[in-house]
Amino acid sequence: MTMTSFQNASAWIDAENAQDPNLETDQSISYPKELLYSNRMYAKLMDFHPNASEAVQIASKAQHICRWKIARESYPMDRVGYLKWREDLKKFHAKTTAAILEKAGYDEAFIARVSFLVEKKLLKKDEETQLLEDVICLVFLEFYFDPFVHKHDREKMKTIIEKTWNKMSDKGHQEALKISFSPENFQLIKEALGL
Structure with missing residues (x-):
């Protein structure tokens, strides 16, 4: 078009x-x-x-x-x-x-x-659906993660981080780790993912 x-x-x-x-x-x-x-x-x-x-x-x-x-x-x-x-x-x-x-x-x-x-059909199977999901997760982590941390307890946040991470591709993971999180939030992410 x-x-x-x-x-x-x-x-x-x-x-x-x-x-x-x-x-x-x-x-x-x-x-x-x-x-x-x-x-x-x-x-x-x-x-x-x-x-x-x-x-x-x-x-x-x-x-x-x-x-x-x-x-x-x-x-x-x-x-x-x-x-x-x-x-x-x-x-x-x-x-x-x-x-x-x-x-x-x-x-x-x-x-x-x-x-x-x-x-978001065929996530993990369709490359473009996966690309879109990666972007959704990256936007969440960069802009909406910190407000979430203040609303939920630590264990609930670890579950949210794990679920978010599991939806992403390896390339998405690499990009996510470039985000400038606060030291506290990055510590929480590392704990949740066992990094």
Whole structure:
């Protein structure tokens, strides 16, 4: 597809995410939360794997598109409720993105591929799904890990670190260890992973 389709799709994804009523501050500037997340995802992808396909680039930007529209609180606050919420979110993100891509003029095969990636299908088996998961984990570790540490106890955090690590590729692991964690957080990661 032409760059115009990509530029249109990107702009429309940004416009959707810019409507997020939840704000997050980054370097003293407030952003709609999911717009900031989308920008971080795309920047991390291009840094980690600059020749990523157009499908992965769009999937990275659309990973959490309009996430605030399906509240966690609207599901039972247990493990089953959490998993159902996550599954419904994936389908919702894929459907929302597909509508944008159709409007941008992409063909059915491309739209299906982006939906496949947004839904994170065949993790560990599909190279691009794995690439996207690596980027998701790297963004979490760089930008969202520290706030998590302050919300959960040490043992719970070790479990979260292990689960995150297990989803990543070897290349993802190498990149994660380059992140400048605080000494306390890096110690926690080393304990969790037995490094």
